[in-house]
Amino acid sequence: MISITAADLSGIxxxxxxxxxxxxxxxxxxxxxxxxxxxSVWITLAALGCSLTTSLHRLTAGVDxxxxxxxxxxxxxxxxxxxxICLASTLAVLSAPKYLRLRGVHLAEYYxxxxxxxxxxxxxAAAEELIMLFLALETLSIPVYCLVxxxxxxxxxxxxxxxxxxxxxxxxGFLVYGIALLYGAAGSGYLVDLRAGAARAPGLFYAGMTLxxxxxxxxxxxxxxxxxxxxAYEGAPTPVTTFMAEAVxxxxxxxxxxxxxxxxxxxxxxxxxxxxxxxxxxxxxxxGNLTALVQTDVKRMMGYSSIAHSGYILVGILAxxxxxxxxxxxxxxxxxxxxxLMNAGAFGILILFSHKDKDTNAVExxxxxxxxxxxxxxxxxxxxxxxxxLPPLAGFFGKFYIFSxxxxxxxxxxxxxxxxxSVVSAxxxxxxxxxxxxxGPEDTGRAAVFHYEGYSVFLLAMLWFTAWGILYxxxxxxPQLALARLAxxxxxxxxP
Amino acid sequence: xxxxxxxxxxxxFSALSVAGAVLVxxxxxxxxxxxxLVVSVLSLAILYLLLSAHFLAVAQxxxxxxxxxxxxxxxxxxxxxTDEELGRFRFSLFKTIGxxxxxxxxxxxxxxxxxxxxxxxxxDAGAPAGYGSTKAVGKLLFGEFLLPFELTSILIxxxxxxxxxxxxxxxxxxxxxxxxDWLLGFFRT
Amino acid sequence: xxxxxLPILFQLILAAxxxxxxxxxxxxxxxxxxxxxxxxxxxxxxxxxxxxxxRFSVKFYLVAxxxxxxxxxxxxxxxxxxxxxEEISQxxxxxxxxxxxxxxxxxxxxxxxRKGVLEWA
Numbered sequence: 001m002i003s004i005t006a007a008d009l010s011g012i013x014x015x016x017x018x019x020x021x022x023x024x025x026x027x028x029x030x031x032x033x034x035x036x037x038x039x040s041v042w043i044t045l046a047a048l049g050c051s052l053t054t055s056l057h058r059l060t061a062g063v064d065x066x067x068x069x070x071x072x073x074x075x076x077x078x079x080x081x082x083x084x085i086c087l088a089s090t091l092a093v094l095s096a097p098k099y100l101r102l103r104g105v106h107l108a109e110y111y112x113x114x115x116x117x118x119x120x121x122x123x124x125a126a127a128e129e130l131i132m133l134f135l136a137l138e139t140l141s142i143p144v145y146c147l148v149x150x151x152x153x154x155x156x157x158x159x160x161x162x163x164x165x166x167x168x169x170x171x172x173g174f175l176v177y178g179i180a181l182l183y184g185a186a187g188s189g190y191l192v193d194l195r196a197g198a199a200r201a202p203g204l205f206y207a208g209m210t211l212x213x214x215x216x217x218x219x220x221x222x223x224x225x226x227x228x229x230x231x232a233y234e235g236a237p238t239p240v241t242t243f244m245a246e247a248v249x250x251x252x253x254x255x256x257x258x259x260x261x262x263x264x265x266x267x268x269x270x271x272x273x274x275x276x277x278x279x280x281x282x283x284x285x286x287x288g289n290l291t292a293l294v295q296t297d298v299k300r301m302m303g304y305s306s307i308a309h310s311g312y313i314l315v316g317i318l319a320x321x322x323x324x325x326x327x328x329x330x331x332x333x334x335x336x337x338x339x340x341l342m343n344a345g346a347f348g349i350l351i352l353f354s355h356k357d358k359d360t361n362a363v364e365x366x367x368x369x370x371x372x373x374x375x376x377x378x379x380x381x382x383x384x385x386x387x388x389x390l391p392p393l394a395g396f397f398g399k400f401y402i403f404s405x406x407x408x409x410x411x412x413x414x415x416x417x418x419x420x421x422s423v424v425s426a427x428x429x430x431x432x433x434x435x436x437x438x439x440g441p442e443d444t445g446r447a448a449v450f451h452y453e454g455y456s457v458f459l460l461a462m463l464w465f466t467a468w469g470i471l472y473x474x475x476x477x478x479p480q481l482a483l484a485r486l487a488x489x490x491x492x493x494x495x496p
Numbered sequence: 497x498x499x500x501x502x503x504x505x506x507x508x509f510s511a512l513s514v515a516g517a518v519l520v521x522x523x524x525x526x527x528x529x530x531x532x533l534v535v536s537v538l539s540l541a542i543l544y545l546l547l548s549a550h551f552l553a554v555a556q557x558x559x560x561x562x563x564x565x566x567x568x569x570x571x572x573x574x575x576x577x578t579d580e581e582l583g584r585f586r587f588s589l590f591k592t593i594g595x596x597x598x599x600x601x602x603x604x605x606x607x608x609x610x611x612x613x614x615x616x617x618x619x620d621a622g623a624p625a626g627y628g629s630t631k632a633v634g635k636l637l638f639g640e641f642l643l644p645f646e647l648t649s650i651l652i653x654x655x656x657x658x659x660x661x662x663x664x665x666x667x668x669x670x671x672x673x674x675x676x677d678w679l680l681g682f683f684r685t
Numbered sequence: 686x687x688x689x690x691l692p693i694l695f696q697l698i699l700a701a702x703x704x705x706x707x708x709x710x711x712x713x714x715x716x717x718x719x720x721x722x723x724x725x726x727x728x729x730x731x732x733x734x735x736x737x738x739x740r741f742s743v744k745f746y747l748v749a750x751x752x753x754x755x756x757x758x759x760x761x762x763x764x765x766x767x768x769x770x771e772e773i774s775q776x777x778x779x780x781x782x783x784x785x786x787x788x789x790x791x792x793x794x795x796x797x798x799r800k801g802v803l804e805w806a
Contacts, residue, residue, distance in 0.1 A: 071643040
């Protein structure tokens with residue numbers, strides 16, 4: 001028998017806080033339902049805050065420990081992902097209570113499920129072993145399937161939940177089959193041992209690698225595995241969409257990059273995944289952006305835009321794998337951080353103006369916002385311009401770093417396609433700004449009235465923080481990049 | 497004879513499990529599919545037994561044949577689809593592509609199957625002693641794989657909450673008791 | 686290799702043979718007088734009202750799902766029980782490992798109980 005020490009428990013405390021808080025919320029809700037709602041918001045925020053600060057502290061302190069007999073490794077990389085995910089989830093939680101109360105589904109279960117999902121996300125980026133990876137991914141996904149259908153009386157919400165669940169379960173099937181084949185090829189489930197399988201049993205190895213990649217690409221919504229994204233984004237309650245667009249988006253990259261870099265490696269004989277990802281990245285960017293052009297619903301448009309952003313991130317991953325440099329991977333982490341801020345803000349504005357019975361989701365619904373609510377319009381404009389990638393906002397620097405490393409890696413055609421795509425994307429992001437600033441009731445024929453029905457102090461704090469982050473961390477990106485480099489170099493320390 | 501019997505059993509039950517799986521795919525009636533799945537799942541359990549993986553065999557029977565297929569049947573009865581709703585089998589481009597991918601995967605994997613056996617297979621003495629036994633599984637589960645095991649409890653818990661949230665009619669309790677009421681309740685009754 | 690299973694095989698054959706033999710014997714020796722009433726699906730009890738293919742309430746589904754979840758929990762006790770005696774020197778650790786697992790699921794049980802999921806109405 002192998003013993004478990006206190007060091008193991010303290011090492012995974014970022015995940016442990018979340019799991020314990022989730023269980024505490026369930027117990028509280030079961031035993032004291034009168035007060036459980038408000039308390040659970042605070043418990044959730046406290047747990048996320050604890051995990052966030054612990055992760056950040058350990059990231060800067062350079063903690064690097066392998067725990068639970070090699071199942072997980074809490075190194076700089078895992079801590080960085082944990083920090084990004086906890087930040088993203090905090091933003092999503094801040095936007096939730098008022099909206100859920102408007103919809104009459106403000107339940108403690110929401111926060112318990114969310115915390116379990118975040119716990120899975122933290123462990124997913126830390127997993128060193130395929131079984132752990134699989135279980136973390138399931139813990140990450142299953143609560144989200146339910147959260148998407150959380151407004152149970154809403155047909156669209158239920159439909160989105162069903163679609164997301166069925167397709168997600170299907171993707172999991174691919175992933176598990178891939179894991180089985182890789183284990184068969186390598187004779188071991190540990191990521192560092194996987195590469196040996198390529199020589200031992202090439203057929204099993206490549207089939208397994210393909211299936212595993214398909215599973216991952218489903219989760220990040222890459223073309224051609226993207227069909228669930230717009231429906232799930234549109235149907236889900238907006239705070240859940242916020243959570244999906246940032247945390248659920250960023251987390252799969254954590255496990256995926258680790259499996260690619262540590263598990264498969266960059267060796268040309270093993271690195272067949274690189275050319276495959278080039279094709280996927282081009283398709284993902286192009287299809288995502290072109291379909292986003294014709295959308296009239298902001299949530300749906302953001303769904304397609306998130307597909308396109310997956311494509312940009314794939315470009316960054318490819319550059320990092322070609323250069324094998326921590327700096328290039330740091331650019332990807334920085335991009336994820338910025339992406340979290342931009343998305344949280346954009347959905348936050350939609351929540352701010354959502355009504356008791358209906359959401360404010362259509363681009364048309366935002367017509368004339370600048371006249372009525374100039375501050376809210378200005379914030380939305382910041383998010384949209386940052387998503388487009390306009391300097392000096394953080395979104396620009398995110399893209400800039402990724403593309404410059406991709407050029408350095410020799411992916412010039414890929415970068416040209418990515419930049420063309422960014423130009424195309426300007427059309428649909430600016431469409432929102434045009435509606436807010438340059439159109440009024442005379443254009444749509446109906447007077448739009450904007451009430452802050454979704455307003456809460458939490459949401460306001462979230463909006464101002466994200467906007468400040470986008471403005472501040474764009475120009476002062478160096479501290480964030482330094483942290484990201486620290487994280488990335490710890491991954492490259494284990495990669496071949 | 498003693499060497500022949502396991503071989504015969506292996507071929508019989510592998511054929512049965514493949515046949516069951518194929519029937520799940522080609523049948524239009526969901527109930528027949530579920531029953532074919534039972535055949536496939538139970539044959540697999542026998543194959544695990546032949547490999548001396550007793551725990552896996554028991555888990556396969558209790559969890560899969562015993563519980564999961566029962567849940568499938570519940571869902572089939574819940575939906576109770578008629579023949580018209582099910583529609584007829586149609587060939588489509590995607591199904592054809594899918595079939596090709598399946599065959600290609602099989603061809604890619606087939607030559608390497610022997611490699612994946614943990615020790616060189618020479619007769620019955622292939623696997624190391626005790627490999628796959630309940631004891632070995634237990635030692636792995638409560639030693640090396642402790643964290644995945646504990647994570648399973650969180651996974652089960654979240655599935656529980658998710659199921660209750662989606663399927664329970666009333667989530668807000670009508671009459672709410674506080675913890676104190678609840679504790680007092682023990683003394684009252 | 687398979688000799689330990691021989692008794693099980695014999696028992697299976699015996700059980701199947703006994704069941705088949707009984708069916709055949711009643712078929713051969715039993716008198717058969719078929720009438721319309723006797724051939725109806727429910728010979729005793731209420732008259733046939735309508736088709737038996739009703740949609741089931743989702744309540745059954747919830748209970749079935751919870752059953753599976755606790756079933757999966759229970760299956761983990763097998764390997765635990767098997768190794769417990771052998772690893773008795775680490776008994777406390779093993780106990781706490783299983784204790785944590787069960788405690789987490791106990792919270793789930795308290796949750797569904799207090800939410801009234803176990804009440805049928």
